[in-house]
Amino acid sequence: MSAMRGAAAYGRGASAYAKVGVESAVMSASPHQLIVMLFDGALAAIRTARIHLEGGNVAEKGKAISKALDIVNNGLLAALDAERGGEIAERLASLYDYVARLLLSANRHDDVESLNQAEALLTDVASAWREIDGQASAG
Template sequence: MNAMKGAAAYGKGAKAYARVGVESSVMSASPHQLITMLFDGAQTSIRTARIHMLDGNISEKGKAISKALDIVNNGLQAALDAEKGGEVADRLWSLYDYIARLLLEANLRNDPERLDEASRLLENIGSAWREIGERPGEV
C-alpha cells in the first residue's frame, strides 16, 4: 500500500514539474515559438484522439478532439492578423475553419480518416511556419 501511495505522489509531482516546464517554455517563448507550440499541441491532441478512437474510449477521444479544436480556433485562428496578413491570413482562416470542421466530423462519426486529414493539413502549415523561422530583430 505504501508503494502505491508513493507512486501516486510521484505521479502528481511529475505532472506538476512537467506543467512548470511547459509554463516556463511558454513564458520565455517568442511569438514565432508560441505558434510552433500550438501546432505541436494540436498534433499531439489529434494523435491522442486517434488512439482513444481506435480503443473505443469515447470520452477521452472527445476531450482530445476538444483540445485540438480549442488550439485551432482559439490559438492558431485567433492569432491571425487580417490587416497585416491580408490574403494569406484570409486563406489560413478558411483552412483553419475547414480543419475545425474535420475535427468535429471525426468526433461525430468516429472517423480516423478525418483526423488524419486534419493532421496532414496542420503538418503542412506547421512545416511551412517552421521553415519561415524567426525574422532577425523579432522578439
C-alpha cells in the same frame, strides 16, 4: 497502500514539473515559437484522439479532439491578424475553420480519415511555419 500513495504523489510531482517546464518554455518563447507550440499541441492531441478512437475509448477520444479544437480555434485562429496578414490570414482562417469541421466530423462519426486529413493539413502549415523561422534565424 503506501506504495499507491507514493506512486500517486510521484505522478502529481512529475505532472507539476512538466507543467512548470511548459510554462517556462511559453514565457521565454518568441511569438513565432508560440505558434509552433500551438501546432505541436494540436497535432499531439489529434494523435492522441486517433489512439483512443482506434482503442474504442470514446470519452478520451472526445477530450483529445476537444483539446485540438480549442487549440485551433482559440490559439491558431485567434492569433491571426486580419489587418496585417491580409489574404494570407484570410486563407489560414478558412483552413483552420475547415480543420475544425474535420475534427468535429471525426468526433461525431468516429472517422479516422477526418483525423488524418486534419493532421496532414496542420502538419503542412506547421512545416511552412518552422521553415519561416529557420530562414529568419539564418538571415
